[in-house]
Amino acid sequence: MKFRITIERKPGLADPEGKATIRSLHDLGYTDVQHVSFGKAIVVDIDSTDETAALDEVDAMCQQLLANPVMESYRIERIG
Amino acid sequence: MTIAVVVFPGTNCEHDAVHALTLLGADAELVWHRETDLDDFSGIVLPGGFAHGDYLRTGAIARFSPVMAAVTEAADTGKPVLGICNGFQILCEAGLLPGALIANRDLAFVCKPIHVRVESTDTILTSAATVGDVLRIPLNSYEGNYIAPPQDLAAIEANGQITLRYCDENGDVSDLANPNGSTNNIAGISNARGNVAAVMPHPERAAELILGSDDGRRLLEGFVAATKTSPQTNSVAAS
Numbered sequence: 001m002k003f004r005i006t007i008e009r010k011p012g013l014a015d016p017e018g019k020a021t022i023r024s025l026h027d028l029g030y031t032d033v034q035h036v037s038f039g040k041a042i043v044v045d046i047d048s049t050d051e052t053a054a055l056d057e058v059d060a061m062c063q064q065l066l067a068n069p070v071m072e073s074y075r076i077e078r079i080g
Numbered sequence: 081m082t083i084a085v086v087v088f089p090g091t092n093c094e095h096d097a098v099h100a101l102t103l104l105g106a107d108a109e110l111v112w113h114r115e116t117d118l119d120d121f122s123g124i125v126l127p128g129g130f131a132h133g134d135y136l137r138t139g140a141i142a143r144f145s146p147v148m149a150a151v152t153e154a155a156d157t158g159k160p161v162l163g164i165c166n167g168f169q170i171l172c173e174a175g176l177l178p179g180a181l182i183a184n185r186d187l188a189f190v191c192k193p194i195h196v197r198v199e200s201t202d203t204i205l206t207s208a209a210t211v212g213d214v215l216r217i218p219l220n221s222y223e224g225n226y227i228a229p230p231q232d233l234a235a236i237e238a239n240g241q242i243t244l245r246y247c248d249e250n251g252d253v254s255d256l257a258n259p260n261g262s263t264n265n266i267a268g269i270s271n272a273r274g275n276v277a278a279v280m281p282h283p284e285r286a287a288e289l290i291l292g293s294d295d296g297r298r299l300l301e302g303f304v305a306a307t308k309t310s311p312q313t314n315s316v317a318a319s
Contacts, residue, residue, distance in 0.1 A: 013227055014261060016187050065144065068137055068173065070180040071227060 001046050002080035003058045007072050008039035042066060043079070051078065081122030083108040083307055086115075086151070088131035088142045093164065093284065097127040100284035104297065106304045113145040123160040123204075123307030124151055126167030128220070128282060138181060138223045139169035148174055155276045160204040160306040163278035165221055168268075171278050177269055178236060179228030181221075181280070185261025189222045193292065194259050194281060196244040196267045197251045203270035205277035206243045208302035214251040215244075215295035217281040224260040224280045226269075236269055243277060244268035275306070 009015050015037050022036040044061070048054040058076050067074040085097045087110050094110055101108040108125070111118070118124060131142035142148070148170075155161045155176050163171040171177045184190055198206050198213040209215075228236065236242055245265040248257040253265045260280075268279035283296030 014182065014185065014225065016183050016185055016225075016261070020187055065140065066136070068140065068180055070172075070178075070229060071182060 001048050001051065001054050001078065003044050003046065003054070003076050004079045005042045005044065005058065005062060005066060005074055005076050006039060007042065007067050007074045009037055010071055010073055013071055039072075081107070081307065081310065082120070083123045083125060083304075084111040084118055084121040085109065085125045085127055086111050086113060086147055087127075088113040088129070088145055090131045090133050091127055091129035091166070093128035093166075093282065096282070096284045097125050097164065100287035100296065100300055101125070101304060103287055104300055104304045106307065111147065113142070113147045115147050116150055118147070118150040118154055121154070121159075122310040123162070123303065124154055126151070126161070126163040126170050127284070128165030128167060131166055131170060134166075134223075137173065138166060139171075139173035142166075142170045143173040152176060155271070158273065158275050158311045160303055160310055161276045162205060162303050163276075164282055164284065165224075165280055168278035168280055169223060171276060176276050177271055177278055178232040179226055179269070181223045182225045182227055183223055184221070184225050184259075190224065190259050191218070191220045192259070193217065193286075194219045195247050195249050195251075195257065196281060197247040197253060199242050199245055200240040200270075202240060203243050203274040203277045204303050204306035205268060205270065205279060205299050206302055208305060209298045212251065213298065214247060214249065215283075215286075215298060216249075216293045217283055217286045217296050219259055219281040220285075221260070221280060224262065226262040226266040226280070228263065233263065237264070239272055241270050241272060242266055242268070243270055244279060277303075
């Protein structure tokens with residue numbers, strides 16, 4: 001069972017990568033871009049047949065290790 | 081008593097730390113991150129580098145290295161615990177210090193001598209310094225930009241837990257003197273008790289004049305002094 005965890009920087013926090021990228025997009029003519037934010041995606045493959053239990057497990061992983069609640073939020077989706 | 085300088089895979093400032101502590105008359109030895117008992121040590125340094133390749137987030141994986149349970153226990157008993165650069169990031173990830181460190185404002189690895197101003201002296205890092213001292217110390221980091229949730233930030237400001245701020249050579253704290261975008265120019269913080277402290281620039285690389293500055297001594301001297309009065313957790317000692 002595959003899950004994709006999307007980790008995003010919490011709104012309001014400095015996002016230097018987003019800032020640098022939006023500057024470049026504007027230079028390229030995409031002047032309607034209002035905001036660019038960076039995050040990351042992590043795919044975990046779990047040996048399980050119970051989707052609810054697997055989701056709980058992935059959520060626990062996010063809270064313990066994969067995301068830092070000080071600066072990040074996360075969401076989990078099943079992709080396979 | 082001996083100071084433990086913890087080595088994770090990817091740590092690269094451990095010898096600088098041992099050298100500087102030795103210069104100050106302390107005994108310091110390297111301790112591998114799989115060690116689980118630090119009771120015999122009077123203080124702990126988490127040195128700079130790229131622990132576990134900085135994968136996931138800086139400090140995120142190191143925070144679960146076997147040694148960290150012993151570091152947390154030592155911190156709880158009041159032993160001096162000092163994080164330098166990557167060590168700062170690890171202590172934040174471990175929840176021993178509030179906040180987090182993110183990529184520098186200009187997305188550049190900053191490697192140059194900077195100035196910091198001493199803001200409080202009630203911690204193991206700054207007890208040998210005086211408020212207002214301006215120290216010239218090398219900064220060497222990409223994720224040196226300190227952030228914290230507003231309530232944590234307000235608390236550490238109010239409690240005097242900010243030990244050092246980036247400033248210019250005259251001691252003026254300003255945006256221009258902020259090398260990495262760190263919130264409120266924060267270069268170093270401590271926990272409320274003052275026994276866990278961390279600093280983003282490297283005092284151990286400024287501990288002798290041949291390196292261009294010995295200002296880092298004023299910080300490390302405080303740490304070494306604190307290890308001499310460190311609470312003992314090793315009850316086996318002969319009495």
